[in-house]
Amino acid sequence: MAAATVTVPRIKLGSQGLEVSAQGLGCMGMSCAYGPPKPEPDMIKLIHHAVAAGVTFLDTSDVYGPHTNEILLGKAMQGAVREKVELATKFGITVSDDGQPQICGDPAYVRAACEGSLKRLGVNCIDLYFQHRVDKKVPIEITIGELKKLVDEGKIKYIGLSEPSSSTIRRAHAVHPITAVQIEWSLWSRDVEEDVIPTCRELGIGIVAYSPLGRGFFSSGAKMVESLSEDDFRKLIPRYQPENLDKNVQIFERVNAMAARKGCTPSQLALAWVHHQGSDVCPIPGTTKIENFNQNVGALSVKLTPEEMAELESYAAAGEVHGDRNAEIMAIIWKDSDTRPLSSWKPE
Incomplete structure (x- = not known):
């Protein structure tokens, strides 16, 4: 399924007026984290290809590189x-001299x-500005108050x-409407469904699903892991x-078998599952290759019945997934962080 054969729909992300492509493009891996940085001309070509194909929601962060991913997007958006682009970037994570976040x-x-991101991106305004991770030391009301000024x-x-x-979502939303919440959501990362997703829907907040392919696992299973630099x-x-991995590979094999029956790839099937969660959800799979991008867009054409959705979910039920979703070094920026009460805040 080539991107040219698929029309990428538009969706309303949240209830504040932002409209984006129903699928976005996560840009982190172009510059960091997933091996060495990729050649800049190739990545700019990929971004231009994505925008031409209708994937106009681009996601980055100042910590990707750090800074080099924003600079890359700035060049690509000239x-x-x-x-034509809905641009999302993030703040909130810095890296110390010893490499600790x-x-x-x-x-x-x-x-x-924010000023730094505006300069690197070469723009006057950021469409969607995320707090990348919640600072437990600073009441969320204080942080959102400054964002409201911006x-x-x-x-x-x-x-x-x-x-x-x-609870952080509710406290933040009371200060200024939150347009979107970004969370890891995929076939094998579903803990957000218990509390965070219902809260977003109650408040009219859009959902941006990062790593919807399990950080690439649902593309080729063990082969992907073996190929990591x-x-x-x-x-x-x-x-x-x-x-x-020996146990988790069985999940991939089941997904792969179902994909073969449906005439699509396993990554398209896993991504289609995220798309079927609702019109308020925008997955942002990342890639550094045009052919993989085209395949991801093809997921928009994969239709799943409620029975097929249930079957897929049974493959990666809680008891079937082995191991945490993130490395120990990332524990400091783990999810579900509540900040201190506003009443306890004394600015330095």
Whole structure:
């Protein structure tokens, strides 16, 4: 299924007015985390191909590189491309000299981070600005209050949260409407369905699903893991360690068999499952290859019955998935972080 044969629909992301392509493009792997940075001309060509195909929602962050992914997107969006794109970036994670991630939601930092992203991206306004991870030390009301000022100043259009708890979403939304929440959501990462997803839907908040292909696992299973370079952080993920991978491969094999019956690829089937979660969900699979991008867009043509959805979910039921979804080094920026009460806040 080539991208040219699929019309990418548009969806309303949240209830504040933002409209995006029903599938986005996660850009992190172009610059970092998944092995060495990829050649810049090739990545710009891929981004232009995506936009021409109708995938106009581009997702990045200042920590990707750090900074180099935003610079890449800035180059790719020069000229008329910018007007065709819904641009999302993030703030909140910095990396210390010893390589440890740190979280910051302090107002002065929020403003400085936004100014830095605007400059690197070469834009006057960011369409959707996410707090990448929640700072437990700073009340969410304080962070959102500064973001609200940036909205009023025209530097960002919409506010988002990434990996928040349900209570954090409610507290933030009371200060300024939250347009979207970004979470890891895939066949084998479904814990958000219990609390976070219902909260978003109650409040009219859109859902952006990152790693909808299980960080690439549903593309080729064990073969994907075996092909990872030494500097690919996925090598640290517990689900890919030998003691867990041997069991998790059985999930992929079942998905692959069902995909063969339906005449699609396993990655298209896994991505179609996310698309079938609702019209308020926008998955953002990442890739660095045009052929893989085309395949991902082809998932929009895969139709699943309720029976097929249930069958897929049974393959990756809680007891069938072995190992955590993230590496131990990422524990500091784990999901479901609640911030301290507003009443306890004393700015330095």
